[in-house]
Amino acid sequence: MNAAVRAVAQAAFGKGWEVAAVESGYAGLLEGRFRSVDSGALSGWMSRGGTMLGTERSDDFATDEGKSRAVEAAREAGVEGLVVVGGGGSLAGALALDERGLPVAGIPATIDNDVAGTDMSIGVDTALNTAVGIIDRIRDTASSHHRAHVVEVFGRDNGYLAVMSALAGGADAVLTPEFETKPEDIVRLLEESYEGGKPHFVVVVSEGASPTADELCGHINDAGESYAADLTAAGHIQSGGGPTAFDRILAGRLGAAAVKALADGDAGKMMGLQGNVIERVPLEEIVGEDRPLDPGLYELAGELARIPR
């Protein structure tokens, strides 16, 4: 997020524009909380995790009156164009503002990687690397203790983070909200693995999967035939931390592209990474849409799980 704000500001300075940052998302926009930015103020932003501008969900902004008030607040502050950095909800808000006459460019940022129109959102690669680091450490512990470990990663509605971290972490199984898994099947795999002499068994479970990580842990322990199971919820560790080089570069590309789109008078678009190209995708095409999990990746995670046979 910070790397994206820095990129937008730097690209805007390059055009001779004045830059103001909005604090606390749409809540701050409604209250006219603008912070004037010069290039000195951006020192160190590239490597910082989280968002230095703050973020807040706003119920007020969700109303029609709230959105019109937000446009008014921007106009009163002399804002001629706005760049919104965020997930599906934030980009829906961006479209609403653009439709009310405030030129907006969107940048997709969410660790869920569920925004349509882009292969990757900002934050995904950083969260993924964090999740993989957790799985690696858990596997060390699991091997030492001959245990099963269930690792819960974020993703209420989308299994991207779970599948990709299972693939990169070499997990033995993965559960996501998109695909049904019978706990008995996991217990069977686990027992095969135990009998095959494997020192550990690691299952990655999306927050929104059914059974949940907690339920699966209970099933394994109730079966009581092989490994004992422990649960680790990665939680908000996944949404913090300095961004990876990939995320910093993506933020730079998307930020510069957003400013260019506004400069070209081509507002109402989200900047999306498609292949290795940054495309301008109409916000109305992606709002309300989801980027579905690729079932091929889910199948691959299962295929590469190293269950002894």
Ligand SMILES: Nc1ncnc2c1ncn2[C@@H]1O[C@H](COP(=O)(O)OP(=O)(O)OP(=O)(O)O)[C@@H](O)[C@H]1O
């Ligand atoms: N359908 C919508 N139309 C307009 N504004 C919206 C809509 N949904 C959410 N918002 C606004 O966007 C802001 C952020 O939304 P939300 O909390 O859903 O996060 P997000 O951008 O989708 O990111 P995350 O991936 O973290 O969920 C909120 O302040 C909310 O008021």
Ligand SMILES: O=P(O)(O)OC[C@H]1O[C@](O)(CO)[C@@H](O)[C@@H]1O
């Ligand atoms: O605790 P909160 O605010 O609901 O945030 C966690 C949620 O945010 C996300 O990280 C992004 O939408 C989800 O994967 C997760 O469910």
